[in-house]
Amino acid sequence: MQEYRLxxxxxxxxxxxxxxxxxxxxxYMLLESKEVLNQVVDGYAPAALRHHLEEGSFIASERDxxxxxxxxxxxxxxxLRKDLxxxxxxxIVPTLRCDHSCTYCQVxxxxxxxxxxxxxxxxxPQIIEFIKRVExxxxxxxxxxxxxxxAENFIKEFYTxxxxxxxxxxxxxxxASSLSLLNDDFLDFAKNRKIGFSTSIDAGHYAxxxxxxxxxxxxxxxxxxxxxxxxxVLGGGRVGSVTTITKEGKDYHNDLVxxxxxxxxxxxxxxxxxxxxxxxxxxxxxxxNKEFVDFLRSLILRLVDEYHxxxxxxxxxxxxxxxxxxxxxxxxxVDLMSPAGYAKQSLIIDYTGNIFGSDxxxxxxxxxxxxxxxxxxxxxxxxxLDTHFSHDLLSSxxxxxxxxxxxxxxxxxxxSDPIYHxxxxxxxxxxxxxxxxxxxxxxxxDLVIELMDNPINNSVFEKWLEYx
Amino acid sequence: MSEVLRTDSFFNESLVGLFGxxxxxxxxxxxxxxxxxxxxxxxxxxxTEIPKKAPVIESNTADRYTAHGDILLLDGKGNGRVILSQTxxxxxxxxxxxxxxxxxxxxxxxxxxxxxxxxxxxxxxxIAFNSxxxxxxxxxxxxxNRALFLxxxxxxxxxxxxxxxxxxxxGRAFHDLSFVKEFKDxxxxxxxxxxxxxxxxxxxxxxxxxxxxxxxxxxxxxxxNAGNHGLPIxxxxxxxxxxxxxxxxxVKLALESISSISSISIxxxxxxxxxxxxxxxxxxxxxxxxxxxxxxLKLQHRYKIPIRLFNYPLCHLPQHLRQYACKSISDWKAIYxxxxxxCSLKSDCGGFFVxxxxxxxxxxxxxx
Ligand code: SF4
Ligand code: SF4
Numbered sequence: 069m070q071e072y073r074l075x076x077x078x079x080x081x082x083x084x085x086x087x088x089x090x091x092x093x094x095x096y097m098l099l100e101s102k103e104v105l106n107q108v109v110d111g112y113a114p115a116a117l118r119h120h121l122e123e124g125s126f127i128a129s130e131r132d133x134x135x136x137x138x139x140x141x142x143x144x145x146x147x148l149r150k151d152l153x154x155x156x157x158x159x160i161v162p163t164l165r166c167d168h169s170c171t172y173c174q175v176x177x178x179x180x181x182x183x184x185x186x187x188x189x190x191x192x193p194q195i196i197e198f199i200k201r202v203e204x205x206x207x208x209x210x211x212x213x214x215x216x217x218x219a220e221n222f223i224k225e226f227y228t229x230x231x232x233x234x235x236x237x238x239x240x241x242x243x244a245s246s247l248s249l250l251n252d253d254f255l256d257f258a259k260n261r262k263i264g265f266s267t268s269i270d271a272g273h274y275a276x277x278x279x280x281x282x283x284x285x286x287x288x289x290x291x292x293x294x295x296x297x298x299x300x301v302l303g304g305g306r307v308g309s310v311t312t313i314t315k316e317g318k319d320y321h322n323d324l325v326x327x328x329x330x331x332x333x334x335x336x337x338x339x340x341x342x343x344x345x346x347x348x349x350x351x352x353x354x355x356x357n358k359e360f361v362d363f364l365r366s367l368i369l370r371l372v373d374e375y376h377x378x379x380x381x382x383x384x385x386x387x388x389x390x391x392x393x394x395x396x397x398x399x400x401x402v403d404l405m406s407p408a409g410y411a412k413q414s415l416i417i418d419y420t421g422n423i424f425g426s427d428x429x430x431x432x433x434x435x436x437x438x439x440x441x442x443x444x445x446x447x448x449x450x451x452x453l454d455t456h457f458s459h460d461l462l463s464s465x466x467x468x469x470x471x472x473x474x475x476x477x478x479x480x481x482x483x484s485d486p487i488y489h490x491x492x493x494x495x496x497x498x499x500x501x502x503x504x505x506x507x508x509x510x511x512x513x514d515l516v517i518e519l520m521d522n523p524i525n526n527s528v529f530e531k532w533l534e535y536x
Numbered sequence: 537m538s539e540v541l542r543t544d545s546f547f548n549e550s551l552v553g554l555f556g557x558x559x560x561x562x563x564x565x566x567x568x569x570x571x572x573x574x575x576x577x578x579x580x581x582x583x584t585e586i587p588k589k590a591p592v593i594e595s596n597t598a599d600r601y602t603a604h605g606d607i608l609l610l611d612g613k614g615n616g617r618v619i620l621s622q623t624x625x626x627x628x629x630x631x632x633x634x635x636x637x638x639x640x641x642x643x644x645x646x647x648x649x650x651x652x653x654x655x656x657x658x659x660x661x662x663i664a665f666n667s668x669x670x671x672x673x674x675x676x677x678x679x680x681n682r683a684l685f686l687x688x689x690x691x692x693x694x695x696x697x698x699x700x701x702x703x704x705x706x707g708r709a710f711h712d713l714s715f716v717k718e719f720k721d722x723x724x725x726x727x728x729x730x731x732x733x734x735x736x737x738x739x740x741x742x743x744x745x746x747x748x749x750x751x752x753x754x755x756x757x758x759x760x761n762a763g764n765h766g767l768p769i770x771x772x773x774x775x776x777x778x779x780x781x782x783x784x785x786x787v788k789l790a791l792e793s794i795s796s797i798s799s800i801s802i803x804x805x806x807x808x809x810x811x812x813x814x815x816x817x818x819x820x821x822x823x824x825x826x827x828x829x830x831x832x833l834k835l836q837h838r839y840k841i842p843i844r845l846f847n848y849p850l851c852h853l854p855q856h857l858r859q860y861a862c863k864s865i866s867d868w869k870a871i872y873x874x875x876x877x878x879c880s881l882k883s884d885c886g887g888f889f890v891x892x893x894x895x896x897x898x899x900x901x902x903x904x
Contacts, residue, residue, distance in 0.1 A: 069740075093792055094792065095792075119782070122737065123782060123785035128738070129738065131739055139793045140793075142795075145795075146792065146793060146795060396839070397838065397841075530834055530837070530838075
């Protein structure tokens with residue numbers, strides 16, 4: 069191709085002076101320098117790059133220009149559609165009571181023996197009716213807390229009634245639990261039923277027990293024993309983990325991996341201490357985004373090594389960013405979608421029966437109030453969703469026209485989080501130059517680009533896709 | 537006198553003068569009487585009770601390779617060819633020999649004469665055969681005469697024939713949005729997959745291979761339109777010397793922009809029709825692009841859409857890629873080299889095309 073026309077692109081210079089370019093088809097390319105970018109833009113792209121640029125719909129011959137524009141539009145429509153479709157995760161908070169009092173707890177838990185913090189089991193038929201009304205099978209249900217296992221009778225009862233109502237093949241249940249209270253009776257119940265667990269494992273044994281507080285100071289040991297028991301009784305693949313990274317844990321990526329290897333867990337998910345809800349008040353242990361991403365880099369590099377020595381462990385916070393960047397089919401993640409996942413990808417029914425559009429929304433409500441955040445209550449007869457407010461939020465959550473995002477190189481991979489910006493900046497769109505959401509995700513995408521550039525890493529990420 | 541030319545073709549004097557589709561009957565079948573098509577009896581050699589009503593083909597081979605209800609196409613000169621067979625692993629009917637592309641590797645080089653009668657034959661054959669399995673519709677370009685194709689769908693519908701169809705088209709007709717809508721309407725919920733070839737990420741490569749300037753941009757429009765209307769699409773790519781370097785990019789371009797793609801097929805070049813003429817210019821042996829195949833096949837894990845290899849003899853692929861190869865060549869079309877006879881993979885392997893016999897190189901890696 070001697071002469072070509074340029075199609076629209078966004079770009080970003082990285083710390084090492086390389087330049088990432090991208091376009092609405094969600095194709096990414098790494099250029100050596102700003103000078104190369106200038107050559108591309110001015111019509112003098114280096115010959116060796118031209119066919120890559122053409123295949124990625126960055127440039128086109130005069131004759132193909134119109135078709136490439138159509139292909140770009142079609143590709144972008146596919147991206148939007150991916151984020152528009154999909155199932156909701158329906159979360160239920162059967163109790164706010166908890167045996168732990170974690171320093172970074174996001175929901176203001178209640179003490180173990182308090183009353184008035186439980187969903188009565190009489191609401192179960194109403195909850196089931198509500199779920200059937202607003203969502204299609206196969207249903208994904210997650211029990212959150214508090215500590216859901218303090219309400220194990222509620223869970224059992226729900227399972228039994230739900231199975232009768234929708235059929236056992238049409239749903240699966242995850243219980244998000246510290247697992248300190250898991251007993252044999254419940255394990256027995258979980259046998260032959262579609263129940264999985266998501267548990268917290270913090271980086272570093274010491275940090276775990278320090279932040280995940282029990283009077284007995286043995287949260288870690290209890291979790292470990294329960295995970296082992298689950299594997300013995302129920303078999304593998306029933307437990308996933310969530311790791312909160314605090315200052316005390318930030319050097320313990322190796323420890324974290326070892327724990328997962330020992331417990332035989334394949335999937336982990338790390339996150340910085342949430343800036344939402346109550347955790348935001350207790351800032352002492354909060355890492356900066358930079359520290360968090362440094363942790364993430366060390367962790368991922370260790371996992372790449374693990375893959376080469378035969379153990380597959382996948383860290384999903386990084387992996388979601390990777391999948392979104394390469395256009396993978398399963399790149400849906402409620403906090404990183406455009407339009408946002410709020411109310412569209414998730415709903416949460418809390419212990420009062422109130423319905424919220426996301427976990428964050430319920431936390432913010434607990435902390436600041438804001439009746440608009442309540443989308444309904446399952447106790448109301450034939451409860452549906454009041455979508456008025458969520459509609460407004462969602463329609464301003466397409467990031468192609470959000471200032472800052474519209475020119476950002478990561479726009480097509482990134483998402484938007486109206487609830488976060490509502491809480492931090494008082495309005496749902498937010499100023500991205502001051503947004504910790506933007507800062508965090510941008511850094512993680514930079515990390516993806518950096519690590520992918522090395523074929524050794526990239527081939528492992530490609531292999532991870534086969535485990536989905 | 538009857539003679540078996542190939543397992544799917546017969547000559548029989550009693551067929552002289554008969555023209556178009558006919559249905560095979562085996563006299564022992566209870567429903568032997570029912571068919572609106574002319575009937576041809578097939579019996580094993582030496583059968584004593586030969587049905588009185590001619591024509592009769594008396595042949596063990598013909599008897600072995602046909603089943604009651606199979607459809608023959610007769611050429612009027614006494615030749616009959618099985619076009620719809622219950623024992624074949626896939627069936628295809630030809631609806632036209634005309635085409636608006638002139639692909640360098642066309643296995644059935646287009647003709648220009650009026651052959652609209654073929655649509656009528658195809659409709660009759662499909663209705664009589666009444667299969668619940670997919671039947672391929674091929675050309676030429678089946679959508680060249682759009683009105684005729686819509687009429688064909690309508691005929692099937694009115695005859696209550698629900699056979700699912702696999703339509704092999706260059707997709708150019710779908711660049712016209714109003715035709716896509718008419719097409720969709722005429723389907724009336726019939727299962728139909730469009731197999732549409734894409735040979736390049738740009739017009740320079742694609743148009744050169746299909747011999748028609750402007751074809752690429754119409755095919756791109758057609759793919760976008762058909763996908764947006766929810767027509768399931770199978771993208772077909774033939775790697776050649778001209779486009780093998782961008783094989784994975786072609787597949788990626790399709791997967792990222794076209795909706796409702798149900799599968800991707802990578803087709804090894806067949807040494808048939810014009811491909812013979814352009815063989816040296818086009819053919820590249822698979823071992824020379826293994827890396828590219830790997831890179832392309834990997835995309836199925838990313839997009840969660842199956843990508844398969846067709847027409848690749850297993851011994852031409854490295855072991856780790858054999859799981860993606862499909863046994864696609866119809867039984868009667870497949871042949872195996874002498875070396876194949878002792879090959880342990882033979883039962884899973886598609887072998888070679890009949891038409892490639894003696895023309896092609898030997899299996900490069902020999903017996904496995
Ligand atoms: S939030 Fe930040 S990183 Fe994400 S698209 Fe917007 S500007 Fe880019
Ligand atoms: S030797 Fe013949 S049967 Fe064996 S893999 Fe090759 S083509 Fe197939």
